[in-house]
Amino acid sequence: MKNKKKVSFPHLGNYWVAIEFLVKNALDADYIIPPPITKKTLELGSMHSPEFVCSPFKYNLGNYIEALEEGANTLMQTGGLCRLGYYGELHEQILKDLGYDFIFINLAKVSYRKPYTFFSDFKKVNPRLSISKLTNYMALMIRMVKIIDKVEGFIRENVGFEVVSGSFDKLQKEFLEALRKVKTKKEMNDVYQNYYKQFKIIKTKKPKKPLRVGIIGEYYTIMEPFSNHYIEKELAKKGMVITRTMNISNSLFLRKDKDIKTRIKGYLQYDIGATGTDTVSEALRLAKDGYDGLIHVKSFGCMPEADAMSVLQNISNDYKIPILYLSFDTQTSETGIKTRLEAFYDMIEMRKEKR
Amino acid sequence: MKIGIPRAFLYYKYRYLWETFFHELGCEIVLSPETNRQIVKDGINYAMDESCLSSKIYLGHVHYLIDKCDYILVPRIANFGLGEVVCTKFQAAYDVIANTFRDQNIKILNYNIDHRKKQTEFKAFMKMGKELNKRKFEIIRAYFMAKQAEKTYFQLELKKQQELLKRDSELKVLIVSHAYNIYDKFVGEPIVKYLEKLDCIIIIGEISPKQEAKQEAKEMSPTLPWTYNKELLGAIKLYQKQVDGIVLMSSFPCGPDSLVNEMIIRKVKGKPILNLVLDEQEGNAGMETRLESFVDIIKLKKDVVNEKQKES
Numbered sequence: 001m002k003n004k005k006k007v008s009f010p011h012l013g014n015y016w017v018a019i020e021f022l023v024k025n026a027l028d029a030d031y032i033i034p035p036p037i038t039k040k041t042l043e044l045g046s047m048h049s050p051e052f053v054c055s056p057f058k059y060n061l062g063n064y065i066e067a068l069e070e071g072a073n074t075l076m077q078t079g080g081l082c083r084l085g086y087y088g089e090l091h092e093q094i095l096k097d098l099g100y101d102f103i104f105i106n107l108a109k110v111s112y113r114k115p116y117t118f119f120s121d122f123k124k125v126n127p128r129l130s131i132s133k134l135t136n137y138m139a140l141m142i143r144m145v146k147i148i149d150k151v152e153g154f155i156r157e158n159v160g161f162e163v164v165s166g167s168f169d170k171l172q173k174e175f176l177e178a179l180r181k182v183k184t185k186k187e188m189n190d191v192y193q194n195y196y197k198q199f200k201i202i203k204t205k206k207p208k209k210p211l212r213v214g215i216i217g218e219y220y221t222i223m224e225p226f227s228n229h230y231i232e233k234e235l236a237k238k239g240m241v242i243t244r245t246m247n248i249s250n251s252l253f254l255r256k257d258k259d260i261k262t263r264i265k266g267y268l269q270y271d272i273g274a275t276g277t278d279t280v281s282e283a284l285r286l287a288k289d290g291y292d293g294l295i296h297v298k299s300f301g302c303m304p305e306a307d308a309m310s311v312l313q314n315i316s317n318d319y320k321i322p323i324l325y326l327s328f329d330t331q332t333s334e335t336g337i338k339t340r341l342e343a344f345y346d347m348i349e350m351r352k353e354k355r
Numbered sequence: 356m357k358i359g360i361p362r363a364f365l366y367y368k369y370r371y372l373w374e375t376f377f378h379e380l381g382c383e384i385v386l387s388p389e390t391n392r393q394i395v396k397d398g399i400n401y402a403m404d405e406s407c408l409s410s411k412i413y414l415g416h417v418h419y420l421i422d423k424c425d426y427i428l429v430p431r432i433a434n435f436g437l438g439e440v441v442c443t444k445f446q447a448a449y450d451v452i453a454n455t456f457r458d459q460n461i462k463i464l465n466y467n468i469d470h471r472k473k474q475t476e477f478k479a480f481m482k483m484g485k486e487l488n489k490r491k492f493e494i495i496r497a498y499f500m501a502k503q504a505e506k507t508y509f510q511l512e513l514k515k516q517q518e519l520l521k522r523d524s525e526l527k528v529l530i531v532s533h534a535y536n537i538y539d540k541f542v543g544e545p546i547v548k549y550l551e552k553l554d555c556i557i558i559i560g561e562i563s564p565k566q567e568a569k570q571e572a573k574e575m576s577p578t579l580p581w582t583y584n585k586e587l588l589g590a591i592k593l594y595q596k597q598v599d600g601i602v603l604m605s606s607f608p609c610g611p612d613s614l615v616n617e618m619i620i621r622k623v624k625g626k627p628i629l630n631l632v633l634d635e636q637e638g639n640a641g642m643e644t645r646l647e648s649f650v651d652i653i654k655l656k657k658d659v660v661n662e663k664q665k666e667s
Binding site for chain 2: 049050051052053054057079081082083086087088090093094097106108267268269270271273274276300301302303304306307309310311313314327
């Protein structure tokens with residue numbers, strides 16, 4: 001196969017495993033995993049980005065450049081409800097101005113009224129693609145995303161209490177590697193069941209009433225650990241339950257619109273855009289559930305999340321739940337974040353002891 | 356009945372519509388004053404740090420109106436259909452105001468435009484009229500009067516601008532900026548005044564045949580989602596040949612503009628472009644130097660072109 005396309009998509013947590021699965025199986029193309037995000041990735045992205053665009057744009061651009069350098073020749077971008085909806089077109093323009101030669105599949109162009117446009121975009125990569133093949137593998141990819149999310153959810157709630165440090169991390173890596181090898185639904189289910197069992201028997205020592213902290217906020221920064229300075233790992237070290245509902249499956253496939261609508265009553269009359277409404281809804285759910293604290297995460301200048309903050313402040317007052325607001329940009333200092341997390345942890349722990 | 360209207364944000368886009376509508380319904384309008392230092396200060400005080408300057412100013416205006424009227428008008432606009440959205444700031448405006456001033460007994464008169472949920476402008480105004488206890492017939496009449504007034508004013512502005520565009524001997528600068536920035540006393544006016552002092556004629560991107568502009572924008576940038584930015588982008592295409600330079604003027608850190616301005620700089624060729632980002636810091640000295648050197652450049656370019664024309 002001489003003309004096999006080399007497809008790449010920007011990093012977002014561990015979802016590259018599911019995207020690789022779709023590209024390899026449905027599109028019959030190679031998948032170029034962007035090199036792991038480093039400071040250099042961010043520097044590359046920032047250098048060629050407009051100055052005050054939100055940082056996910058810069059991360060994505062850095063991923064593209066590094067993937068192109070690794071030989072990728074077909075790039076993908078999604079659409080979205082905030083600035084994300086315009087990312088693709090500008091990414092493409094910037095990369096073309098830099099002199100790169102590639103095919104750009106911009107899903108923001110897809111008209112949801114005409115699903116066929118979606119299909120024809122993918123057909124550019126694999127001319128022999130059939131609708132049934134695409135829908136079949138799409139369904140499997142969605143399943144894989146759900147599996148990844150389910151496992152990560154379990155890890156988040158338990159990793160803080162592992163007896164042998166690093167055991168969850170190690171098993172997760174094995175799990176993802178095993179997932180990369182699956183080809184069919186059956187294999188996928190087997191890997192899931194097998195590993196979920198193994199995760200469950202990892203030795204943990206959980207106190208009866210551990211501290212519980214919820215993480216809420218903006219799509220990218222909350223899901224891409226590099227961009228939030230691995231706060232989940234930092235928190236786990238302190239030994240607490242971490243809940244983060246915002247992930248791909250819950251926002252795209254399992255979103256319970258009705259529940260959200262009822263929950264936000266009294267705080268929001270309308271949908272405030274992008275993830276803002278989900279943030280408010282989740283804050284209310286966790287506050288009512290008696291969580292010890294919330295951490296709000298976003299990239300600098302994120303419009304919908306800044307709006308959500310004015311509501312979060314009222315929720316914080318009404319439910320007496322402390323909220324730590326973290327905003328990340330390309331200059332955010334590692335120690336600054338650590339110190340603030342430390343202080344937040346001390347505060348919620350003291351509050352818990354008092355009660 | 357006193358309706359308070361914050362003189363900020365969408366006021367500058369819909370002032371004729373709003374003012375005529377409430378006037379026809381027999382309501383008294385209380386307009387907040389031109390943006391001043393105190394309003395900016397109050398706005399900054401109430402707003403989230405990272406909100407854009409324009410939205411901070413908006414909060415300052417709303418704060419000014421509290422206790423001075425029966426209702427404060429705060430519209431919420433989500434979209435004008437598929438692919439025609441506005442900045443999420445307008446989508447969230449109602450809820451942000453309601454939450455920010457929750458403890459101050461604020462009474463909001465609100466209308467909601469969300470075409471994807473079948474909430475059109477007409478429906479929105481009907482609901483608003485009902486809230487004010489007006490009769491159906493009265494509301495419909497007021498709305499159509501308001502629409503007519505809006506149309507008349509737009510045409511008048513457009514005509515004035517067409518006249519300005521014909522003046523070939525002077526330097527013409529196209530300012531591409533959201534209505535709430537260019538018309539604001541604190542944000543845009545100092546820039547406009549200074550350019551006028553440098554003997555430039557100001558062409559305002561916001562004043563354009565909107566449908567035509569949007570069509571142009573679609574060709575230049577097919578996935579651009581924001582309606583207000585489309586109007587501005589299309590205006591560049593419509594006016595670019597008749598002006599000597601283009602000034603992009605945004606408030607820090609405007610989300611849509613952060614991307615769209617970059618696209619403009621990369622795609623619009625042949626005219627000098629100055630990208631100004633305004634924040635709440637005082638002092639225009641830096642701005643003035645930049646404007647001066649920009650005007651020098653476009654003057655030089657114009658002279659060169661004129662020379663060439665004389666020679667041939």
